[in-house]
Amino acid sequence: SMLPRLKPRCYDDLVIEVAIVRPGPIQGDMVHPYLRRRCGAEPVEYPSEEVREVLQRTLGVPIFQEQVMKIAIVAAGFSPGEADALRRAMGAWKRTGGLDPFRERLLEGMREKGYPDEFAQRIYRQMLGFGEYGFPLAHAASFALLVYDSAWLKCYEPAAFTCALLNSQPMGFYAPAQLVRDARAHGVEVRPVDTCASGWDSTLERRADGEPALRLGLRVVKSLSQSGADRLVAARAERPFASVQDLATRAALDRGDLEALASAGALASLSGNRHLAFWQVAATERPVPLGFATARGADLGEGRPLIPAPSEAECIAADYASLGLTLGRHPLALLRARLAAAGLSPASEVARAANGAPVRTAGIVLMRQRPSTASGVTFVTLEDESGQVNVIVWERVGSVQRRALIESRLLEVHGELQQQDGVTHLIARRLIDRSALLGELLTRSRDFH
Structure with missing residues (x-):
């Protein structure tokens, strides 16, 4: 602020x-x-x-x-x-x-x-x-030089700026999900992890109009070993992969690495959706039938199973579980009708409310901060599909409602809006844990005390 x-x-x-x-x-x-x-x-x-x-x-x-x-x-x-x-x-x-x-x-x-x-x-x-x-x-002057350089990069080269931050994780206040969401809000095209295109690190790719796009790297895939990713990249450099079976064989990936890639949707260009990817990963453990000269022939011989594609909610849940972020819609976009029915305003409406207005909102907890200089005050940042809300929780409120304050992934807040000098805060009066509404979306906040 x-x-x-x-x-x-x-x-x-x-x-x-x-x-x-x-x-x-x-x-x-x-x-x-x-x-x-x-x-x-x-x-x-x-x-x-x-x-x-x-x-x-x-x-x-x-x-x-x-x-x-x-x-x-x-x-x-x-x-x-x-x-x-x-x-x-x-x-x-x-x-x-x-x-x-x-x-x-x-x-x-x-x-x-x-x-x-x-x-x-x-x-x-x-x-x-x-x-x-x-x-x-x-x-202070030395730090300010870093601030200036970082601000310049974020303003004029947002794709390169975000790419560098992703490759430097873990670090700082913001998790990869927030970095990617901010980059996209500023016009950066972010491309998914893809075994046919991604390296270990996130990289920049040239778009048709000459502007850079950000390709997510294999490093963001949870449970994928770097050694397995290195073998994958080396095998792909020799020639493109023809199938999941071809990738598994030439990169010598074990079951754990293959399932990690399938969970992340990184096999989509070879297999289609996640359900088909898991089916093909399971098939790689079976010996190739005699009479098929190539691994791709074996895949074709198995036929394509009639497995329904995952729903949007299932894809978003799988993204958070395997990547910690999603390139799909924000999780709260799926819950907006339900939140609206409960009288909870999105962040975009909160920002337009008058000073002193009573406000009820809910958002995913991005971070909690309780500086030693703040006399027991906790600062919470909430996010939904339309923006962010900065919440101030006084010590007396936080102590009474400590469990909701500390444990919530999706937090409902009732309070009073405070606007001063272009800065907007929501002064919390009541906190309610609504994490159950997220189902299996594995969001995580950054907490600093």
Whole structure:
């Protein structure tokens, strides 16, 4: 929720963005004063020209460790050596007594230089916040460079950006399902795992119009061994596979690898739907009948069984079970009629609701966060076929309804919508676990505490 409020316009804004979301500035009450001053809601005032020179870059709020050191020098009369000792105390994270030994020296020094007591106390409280972990400028600048590069790639090369993230899993807040869904929402064509086209890693393929498409790699198939995938890719490089039997023989895949590929729908170009793939995988264990010169001949000799194709719901369930994602419809699209009948609004309608409006919605839990700086508040991100909803669960609500908060894969939330500075949150009042509606869809949230 910080980005819509800060609205970074240049690289220097990203440096501040990186530094200000650390525990130090948060605990030191530096975040909201900076945001209010940035949007013009609060005047920027400096008690002296010396302080202005130190804090003008960050609108009068000390955000970087170097600024705290300089304030100690220009406002409290610290020597450079004393200021460096102050820096080391802030970096000790309270392990060696923190800033207590410096308190009187700082406050008295600022009084002697004529600074108001309110200013001195506020600066000291902000310094105490840095004892909870704050960034030096160089550290924040280095991170901001990565942020800039990543943002550029995501904006201008979304297929390559998503491909790289998928090949770097496991990592970060977002699971592959969310990465793929976001890429598709931004116009990237994502192609399925295919034993006739996929390598181990996800790759880029050229579309007819010259734009890149993202081909999912074999690495996303659960329970598939990398050694088996390597043999598959090597055998395919010699010549294309003619059938499932041909693939199994030439790549020397065992039953486990073959079933993993069948579960993932990765044999579709050779066998058709998943049910037929499983039937052909089972057939590979039988010896090839005499009189058939090729493995493909054996397949044709067996005939095609009259097995019904899996339903859309079965395909989506199988996708989540074997890949952790789906290229089909979002699971809640299948449940929308039922959710609507229960009076639950989709995310797209929640986003249009008025500030303070009562809201009832439900979504798959993407992640839960309970930062140590949030005073017991849990932040939950829900997703449905139309978008996402950010939910705030106060500690008193979460403690009473802890089981629904912690265990739900599909969570129903009743609450009040809060809109401020372009940021929308749903303040939860009631939580209901609706995971049973998902059936066998194996969704998983990312939980951070």
